[in-house]
Amino acid sequence: MIEHGNRRGFASLSAGGIKKDSFPMRLFVKGNARHWNPADIDFTQDARDLAAMTDDERWWTCALAAQFLAGEESVTQDLQPFVAAMAAEGRFADEMYLTQFVYEEAKHTQAFRLWFDAVGMTGDLHEFITYNDAYMEIFTEQLPDSLHALAHDPSPQNQIRASVTYNHIVEGTLALTGYFAWQKVCASRGILPGIQQVIRHIGADERRHMAWGTFTCRRHVAADDTMFDAVDERMQELLVPAMGVVTATFEQFDDVPFGIDISEMAEYAMDKLGRRLGAIESARGADLLTIDVDASPEALEERFHEEDQKELAAV
Secondary structure, eight states, X not given: OOOTTSOSSOGGGSTTOSOTTSHHHHHHHHHHTTOOOGGGOOOHHHHHHHHTSOHHHHHHHHHHHHHHHHHHHHHHHHTHHHHHHHHHTTOHHHHHHHHHHHHHHHHHHHHXXXXXXXXXXXXXXTHHHHTOHHHHHIIIIIHHHHHHGGGTXXXXXXXXXXXXXXXXXXXIIIIHHHHHHHHHHHHHHTOXXXXXXXHHHHHHHHHHHHHHHHHHHHHHHHHOXXXXXXXXXXXXXXXXXXXXXXXXXXXXXXXXXXXXOHHHXXXXXXXXXXXXXXXXXXTTTOOHHHHHXXXXXXXXXXHHHHHHHHHHHHO
16 A cells, blocks of 8 residues: 555555556656756846846836746745645656656746846846736635645545646646747847747746646546536636736736737637647546556647747747
8 A cells, every 4th residue: 555644565666666658757757858957048148138128128028037937936835735645646656757847847946036136136026026916816825725725635626726727827828828928029039048048948848747737637537527627617717817917917018018919928828728628628538547648738738839839930
């Protein structure tokens, strides 16, 4: 029996050892092969580029970076109950992957803090997030509440609520959409090469994170068809505040910096969210053993990446 807090056996010593072809182990192995060090990135040109911006462009750039920095710190701290939930469920491969997951989120935090230090923004940065009520609601209420609920009740429904909040709203709707918009601005203007490098590395990490979130929801939906309603319900609860995070930033300006099209960003986010929801729904009635080795969530994220790369190349 392998049970969190009551160990009477070891997953790694069991017959067959750790299941190498399980989807979480696939992500773990892939992550091990893609190590990067934030301290290796040169932000010298970024400092020059930031200084050359208009006041509005500089404020928007710093606000976006501050939202990413605070968000990465938040998920680094708040993910830990999910690691314990996987341990409680006896899913050691998932537990292994989530330890890597936490490490990567901590590394993302370091990358943005290094950027702020390099561009001379070493003072208090709270002003760039506290004006945004929707942001504060998600990161100081919804995210910690849903993740830490797992500490006393790691049920499938709570796992779904946590995964939707974290993977599909915070990462999939807010972070990845913001990263893509920022990358388009940087590529079109030929600016902030250090941040562009950070975004490329983080994007590769986040695609694995998103794939695990989709996988986790899929396996619970496959086990219990009613769990899809829990997925849809949580998404509906968070869509309004998620969109509020984006609009609040742009409401600070009469003319949107860099000519960013807010409707394009919203369309991008909704397209990806809808397709991930479809991938989760497709698990209804599926065999759990098949779900455990099905790499389609990863393939979906790689397809999104290919689409983004084509659009960036056109820019």
